[in-house]
Amino acid sequence: MIQERRHFLRTFGGGLMLASLGGCMMAHVHELPPPNYSIAGVWELNPALSSDPKKVLAAVQPVPSGGAGAGKGPAPAPEIINDPTTDLPPIDTTAGHEGQPVYRSDAANDRNAYRPPLDFQNNALLGGQWLKIRQTDTEVGIANAATDRSFTPGERSVISVPSGVADQVAGWSGRDFLIDVRPQIGPEVRETYTLSPDGRQLLVKINVASEGRNRAMNVTRVYDRSTKDPSELRQTHQQPLPPADD
Numbered sequence: 001m002i003q004e005r006r007h008f009l010r011t012f013g014g015g016l017m018l019a020s021l022g023g024c025m026m027a028h029v030h031e032l033p034p035p036n037y038s039i040a041g042v043w044e045l046n047p048a049l050s051s052d053p054k055k056v057l058a059a060v061q062p063v064p065s066g067g068a069g070a071g072k073g074p075a076p077a078p079e080i081i082n083d084p085t086t087d088l089p090p091i092d093t094t095a096g097h098e099g100q101p102v103y104r105s106d107a108a109n110d111r112n113a114y115r116p117p118l119d120f121q122n123n124a125l126l127g128g129q130w131l132k133i134r135q136t137d138t139e140v141g142i143a144n145a146a147t148d149r150s151f152t153p154g155e156r157s158v159i160s161v162p163s164g165v166a167d168q169v170a171g172w173s174g175r176d177f178l179i180d181v182r183p184q185i186g187p188e189v190r191e192t193y194t195l196s197p198d199g200r201q202l203l204v205k206i207n208v209a210s211e212g213r214n215r216a217m218n219v220t221r222v223y224d225r226s227t228k229d230p231s232e233l234r235q236t237h238q239q240p241l242p243p244a245d246d
Helices: 053-060 119-125
Strands: 007-012 015-020 025-029 041-045 130-135 140-144 148-151 155-161 164-173 176-183 189-195 201-208 217-226
Touching: 025 164, 053 119, 053 217, 119 189, 119 201, 119 217, 130 201, 130 217, 155 176
Parallel strands: none
Antiparallel strands: 007 015, 015 025, 041 130, 041 217, 130 140, 140 148, 155 164, 164 176, 176 189, 189 201, 201 217
16 A cells, blocks of 8 residues: 655745655755756766766676685575566566556565566666757756756646656755656666856756665766767667566
8 A cells, every 4th residue: 555645845044845754854955056057068978977877787786605705606586587688687576466566565564575666767767878968047958868858947747757746856065967766666866967167067866765675876977068969969879778578
Protein backbone atom coordinates (compact mmCIF):
# COMPACT_ATOMS: atom_id res chain seq x y z
CA MET A 1 0.00 0.00 0.00
CA ILE A 2 1.29 3.46 -0.86
CA GLN A 3 1.19 5.73 2.15
CA GLU A 4 -0.38 9.09 1.43
CA ARG A 5 1.88 12.07 1.94
CA ARG A 6 0.84 15.57 2.82
CA HIS A 7 3.03 18.58 2.18
CA PHE A 8 3.50 22.08 3.44
CA LEU A 9 5.59 25.01 2.33
CA ARG A 10 7.96 27.02 4.47
CA THR A 11 9.50 30.30 3.40
CA PHE A 12 12.90 31.36 4.72
CA GLY A 13 14.34 34.67 3.59
CA GLY A 14 12.56 34.62 0.25
CA GLY A 15 13.38 30.99 -0.43
CA LEU A 16 11.12 27.98 -0.52
CA MET A 17 11.68 24.71 1.29
CA LEU A 18 9.40 21.74 0.72
CA ALA A 19 8.90 19.22 3.49
CA SER A 20 7.13 15.87 3.35
CA LEU A 21 5.48 14.88 6.59
CA GLY A 22 7.34 11.87 7.88
CA GLY A 23 10.23 12.47 5.43
CA CYS A 24 13.33 14.59 4.98
CA MET A 25 13.51 18.15 3.79
CA MET A 26 13.86 18.71 0.08
CA ALA A 27 15.92 21.36 -1.63
CA HIS A 28 15.92 24.94 -0.33
CA VAL A 29 15.48 27.04 -3.47
CA HIS A 30 14.77 30.60 -4.59
CA GLU A 31 12.74 32.05 -7.42
CA LEU A 32 15.52 34.13 -8.99
CA PRO A 33 19.17 33.49 -9.91
CA PRO A 34 22.00 35.89 -9.08
CA PRO A 35 21.87 39.16 -11.06
CA ASN A 36 22.91 38.87 -14.71
CA TYR A 37 23.33 35.12 -14.42
CA SER A 38 21.88 32.82 -17.08
CA ILE A 39 22.35 29.18 -18.07
CA ALA A 40 20.33 29.68 -21.27
CA GLY A 41 21.75 28.51 -24.58
CA VAL A 42 22.54 25.43 -26.62
CA TRP A 43 25.03 23.08 -25.00
CA GLU A 44 26.90 20.13 -26.52
CA LEU A 45 28.22 17.28 -24.36
CA ASN A 46 31.98 17.05 -23.91
CA PRO A 47 32.39 13.25 -23.52
CA ALA A 48 36.05 13.49 -22.51
CA LEU A 49 35.12 15.47 -19.39
CA SER A 50 31.90 13.60 -18.60
CA SER A 51 31.00 10.36 -16.85
CA ASP A 52 30.84 7.20 -18.95
CA PRO A 53 27.19 6.05 -18.70
CA LYS A 54 28.07 2.36 -19.08
CA LYS A 55 30.57 2.50 -16.22
CA VAL A 56 28.12 4.49 -14.11
CA LEU A 57 25.39 1.88 -14.55
CA ALA A 58 27.81 -0.95 -13.87
CA ALA A 59 28.77 0.71 -10.57
CA VAL A 60 25.13 0.82 -9.46
CA GLN A 61 24.78 -2.96 -9.27
CA PRO A 62 25.47 -4.68 -5.97
CA VAL A 63 28.79 -6.46 -5.40
CA PRO A 64 28.28 -10.25 -5.24
CA SER A 65 29.05 -11.81 -1.87
CA GLY A 66 32.66 -12.94 -1.69
CA GLY A 67 34.02 -9.72 -3.22
CA ALA A 68 35.53 -8.95 -6.57
CA GLY A 69 38.87 -10.58 -5.72
CA ALA A 70 37.57 -14.03 -4.85
CA GLY A 71 38.04 -15.59 -8.29
CA LYS A 72 34.78 -15.89 -10.13
CA GLY A 73 32.96 -15.70 -6.81
CA PRO A 74 29.72 -17.42 -5.87
CA ALA A 75 26.78 -17.48 -8.23
CA PRO A 76 24.31 -14.61 -7.87
CA ALA A 77 21.34 -15.13 -5.58
CA PRO A 78 18.51 -17.09 -7.24
CA GLU A 79 16.39 -13.98 -7.78
CA ILE A 80 19.14 -12.29 -9.81
CA ILE A 81 19.68 -13.21 -13.44
CA ASN A 82 22.44 -12.17 -15.82
CA ASP A 83 22.11 -11.74 -19.56
CA PRO A 84 25.21 -13.48 -20.96
CA THR A 85 24.94 -11.52 -24.22
CA THR A 86 25.61 -8.16 -22.54
CA ASP A 87 27.75 -6.60 -19.82
CA LEU A 88 24.74 -4.88 -18.28
CA PRO A 89 23.88 -5.10 -14.59
CA PRO A 90 21.71 -8.05 -13.53
CA ILE A 91 17.97 -7.53 -13.25
CA ASP A 92 15.66 -8.67 -10.45
CA THR A 93 12.70 -10.47 -11.99
CA THR A 94 11.29 -12.36 -9.03
CA ALA A 95 9.18 -9.69 -7.37
CA GLY A 96 6.62 -9.17 -10.11
CA HIS A 97 3.94 -11.15 -11.80
CA GLU A 98 5.00 -13.29 -14.75
CA GLY A 99 8.62 -12.25 -14.35
CA GLN A 100 8.05 -8.49 -14.48
CA PRO A 101 10.00 -6.43 -11.91
CA VAL A 102 8.00 -4.24 -9.55
CA TYR A 103 8.69 -1.53 -6.99
CA ARG A 104 8.45 -2.28 -3.30
CA SER A 105 8.52 -0.11 -0.22
CA ASP A 106 11.89 0.63 1.34
CA ALA A 107 10.95 -0.35 4.88
CA ALA A 108 13.93 -1.07 7.10
CA ASN A 109 13.24 -4.81 7.27
CA ASP A 110 13.50 -5.33 3.51
CA ARG A 111 15.47 -2.33 2.25
CA ASN A 112 18.49 -4.41 1.38
CA ALA A 113 16.60 -7.53 0.31
CA TYR A 114 15.53 -6.56 -3.19
CA ARG A 115 16.88 -5.01 -6.36
CA PRO A 116 14.34 -2.72 -8.05
CA PRO A 117 14.52 -2.06 -11.80
CA LEU A 118 16.84 0.72 -12.94
CA ASP A 119 14.12 2.85 -14.51
CA PHE A 120 15.05 5.98 -12.53
CA GLN A 121 18.74 5.64 -13.36
CA ASN A 122 17.99 4.81 -16.98
CA ASN A 123 15.68 7.81 -17.44
CA ALA A 124 18.21 10.16 -15.86
CA LEU A 125 20.80 9.21 -18.49
CA LEU A 126 18.64 9.55 -21.58
CA GLY A 127 19.16 12.25 -24.19
CA GLY A 128 22.20 13.85 -22.62
CA GLN A 129 24.24 14.50 -25.77
CA TRP A 130 22.91 18.06 -25.95
CA LEU A 131 20.85 20.56 -23.97
CA LYS A 132 18.79 23.56 -25.03
CA ILE A 133 17.92 25.78 -22.08
CA ARG A 134 15.49 28.68 -21.97
CA GLN A 135 15.51 31.04 -18.98
CA THR A 136 13.26 33.91 -17.94
CA ASP A 137 12.36 35.43 -14.59
CA THR A 138 9.42 33.04 -14.30
CA GLU A 139 10.46 29.90 -16.19
CA VAL A 140 13.39 27.62 -16.93
CA GLY A 141 12.95 25.17 -19.81
CA ILE A 142 15.40 22.30 -20.29
CA ALA A 143 15.20 20.22 -23.47
CA ASN A 144 17.49 17.41 -24.58
CA ALA A 145 17.34 14.57 -27.09
CA ALA A 146 14.75 12.70 -25.00
CA THR A 147 12.67 15.21 -23.01
CA ASP A 148 11.45 18.81 -22.96
CA ARG A 149 10.69 20.01 -19.43
CA SER A 150 9.54 23.34 -18.04
CA PHE A 151 10.00 24.57 -14.46
CA THR A 152 8.68 27.52 -12.48
CA PRO A 153 11.50 28.35 -10.03
CA GLY A 154 10.38 28.10 -6.42
CA GLU A 155 7.28 26.08 -7.27
CA ARG A 156 6.41 22.63 -5.96
CA SER A 157 4.58 20.20 -8.23
CA VAL A 158 3.55 16.56 -8.38
CA ILE A 159 4.84 14.66 -11.41
CA SER A 160 4.62 11.15 -12.85
CA VAL A 161 7.59 8.81 -12.42
CA PRO A 162 8.13 5.13 -13.30
CA SER A 163 6.87 3.98 -9.90
CA GLY A 164 3.85 6.31 -9.70
CA VAL A 165 4.07 9.94 -8.55
CA ALA A 166 6.70 12.17 -6.95
CA ASP A 167 7.08 15.56 -5.33
CA GLN A 168 9.21 17.92 -7.39
CA VAL A 169 10.71 21.26 -6.42
CA ALA A 170 12.94 23.33 -8.71
CA GLY A 171 14.66 26.66 -8.32
CA TRP A 172 17.84 28.57 -7.69
CA SER A 173 20.41 28.03 -4.95
CA GLY A 174 23.06 30.64 -5.63
CA ARG A 175 24.59 29.81 -9.03
CA ASP A 176 22.99 26.36 -9.09
CA PHE A 177 19.66 25.55 -10.69
CA LEU A 178 18.33 22.57 -8.74
CA ILE A 179 15.67 20.01 -9.62
CA ASP A 180 14.80 17.71 -6.72
CA VAL A 181 12.40 14.79 -7.29
CA ARG A 182 11.29 12.66 -4.34
CA PRO A 183 8.99 9.74 -5.29
CA GLN A 184 6.58 8.08 -2.92
CA ILE A 185 8.24 4.83 -3.99
CA GLY A 186 11.71 4.86 -5.46
CA PRO A 187 14.99 6.78 -5.10
CA GLU A 188 15.34 10.54 -4.82
CA VAL A 189 16.76 12.15 -7.98
CA ARG A 190 18.55 15.51 -7.91
CA GLU A 191 19.92 17.50 -10.85
CA THR A 192 22.21 20.52 -10.54
CA TYR A 193 23.06 22.92 -13.40
CA THR A 194 25.96 25.35 -12.88
CA LEU A 195 27.58 27.78 -15.32
CA SER A 196 31.39 27.96 -15.42
CA PRO A 197 32.95 31.30 -14.40
CA ASP A 198 33.82 32.12 -18.01
CA GLY A 199 30.34 31.15 -19.24
CA ARG A 200 31.69 28.71 -21.81
CA GLN A 201 30.74 25.48 -20.10
CA LEU A 202 27.81 24.10 -18.14
CA LEU A 203 28.38 21.56 -15.37
CA VAL A 204 25.49 19.15 -14.77
CA LYS A 205 25.43 16.76 -11.84
CA ILE A 206 22.82 14.00 -11.61
CA ASN A 207 22.46 12.09 -8.36
CA VAL A 208 20.12 9.13 -7.89
CA ALA A 209 19.96 7.87 -4.30
CA SER A 210 20.58 4.26 -3.35
CA GLU A 211 17.61 1.93 -3.11
CA GLY A 212 17.54 -1.68 -2.02
CA ARG A 213 20.64 -3.36 -3.40
CA ASN A 214 21.05 -0.63 -6.01
CA ARG A 215 23.86 1.72 -5.08
CA ALA A 216 23.65 5.49 -5.47
CA MET A 217 24.36 6.79 -8.97
CA ASN A 218 26.44 9.95 -9.40
CA VAL A 219 26.88 11.40 -12.88
CA THR A 220 28.89 14.43 -13.96
CA ARG A 221 28.35 15.94 -17.40
CA VAL A 222 30.27 18.86 -18.86
CA TYR A 223 28.73 20.75 -21.78
CA ASP A 224 30.41 23.21 -24.11
CA ARG A 225 28.47 26.22 -25.31
CA SER A 226 27.47 25.64 -28.94
CA THR A 227 26.22 27.69 -31.86
CA LYS A 228 24.82 24.60 -33.58
CA ASP A 229 21.16 23.80 -33.95
CA PRO A 230 20.33 20.79 -31.72
CA SER A 231 19.13 18.87 -34.78
CA GLU A 232 22.70 18.96 -36.08
CA LEU A 233 24.22 17.42 -32.98
CA ARG A 234 25.00 13.72 -33.10
CA GLN A 235 22.49 11.42 -31.43
CA THR A 236 25.06 9.13 -29.88
CA HIS A 237 23.74 8.28 -26.40
CA GLN A 238 20.81 5.98 -26.81
CA GLN A 239 18.86 4.22 -24.05
CA PRO A 240 21.57 2.38 -22.07
CA LEU A 241 19.36 -0.53 -21.01
CA PRO A 242 17.18 -2.69 -23.27
CA PRO A 243 13.54 -3.34 -22.28
CA ALA A 244 12.91 -6.41 -20.18
CA ASP A 245 11.80 -9.50 -22.08
CA ASP A 246 8.14 -10.50 -21.73
